[in-house]
Amino acid sequence: MTAEQILSHFRPGPVTRDLKQFVRKNAFSKQYLFIRKKGDTTGYCSFCEKDVPLKDRSSLKHNAKTTCPRCRREVTLKHVWRGIKNIVDEAYVYHFARSVKNKQMITCQTFYVSRFLDSNPGAIKYSPSCYYVFSRQGAKMMYVDPYYRQYVLTQSIYTKHPSGGLYYGWQGKLAVNMASLARALPHTPYQYSAWEDYTDMNEQILRYFALFAKHPQVEY
Ligand SMILES: [Zn+2]
Structure with a gap:
């Protein structure tokens, strides 16, 4: 052949x-939730590949682990304005x-x-x-x-x-x-x-x- x-x-x-x-x-072993701007009411989940509504926004610290409200997977939070290179x-x-x-x-x-x-x-x-x-x-x-x-x-x-x-x-x-x-x-x-x-x-x-x-x- x-x-x-x-x-x-x-x-x-x-x-x-x-x-x-x-x-x-x-x-992919890790998933992320991207918040584009301070105070945004939605974030982009890398697993859902969609914007998802955020409920309690006060606890959403950069690099903190949380659960995506849509897919319920563990995600790492990323504040896009802080730089998410690499x-x-x-x-x-x-x-x-x-x-x-x-x-x-x-x-x-x-x-x-x-x-x-x-x-x-x-x-x-x-x-x-x-x-x-x-x-x-x-x-x-x-x-x-x-x-x-x-x-x-x-x-x-x-x-x-x-x-x-x-x-x-x-x-x-x-x-x-x-x-x-x-x-x-x-x-x-x-x-x-x-x-x-x-x-x-x-x-x-x-x-x-x-x-x-x-x-x-x-x-x-
Ligand atoms: Zn999700």
Whole structure:
């Protein structure tokens, strides 16, 4: 398989509503409530991605922890006028889908996801990292080389650790969308792989699928 052939199994616009929803809810370990101006009656919650009404405004100190009145999540308060530079949240996300070309195949794509909360809190950047394709015939993997911006096909299936190489010291969260896997599996050979027993493996389940592709009897 060539890089183009692998890409043909993925939708051209990979950042779907479903992926955005998953990222909003699961990818970031911290959430914030931004108050734009002193005395504002609303604040912007990074989890809700909306302005929410503030009740008791007297206790809302910069950097204090509170609960968002809408989503009830713990949020850190930020007074925007005090400066909120350098708030960058990062995550590495695994997302599964059915191949757009062959309904018997499942795909997985990984992304570096980041949001820069000091400029536009709602803006989340998605950088594709790895591509996996699983068919009855076997499994293929390629990744985007971050230096040369080229696709590289790998010899075997493995999971990339986001803190390796270019991203040395990376401290983001790893988030695996297992619900997207459950949706992609029906009517593919992998449906009968006993995958339900391996969901604890999280992203490592890709290696199990690679093994299953080679030896469909592995479940026994
Ligand atoms: Zn909220």
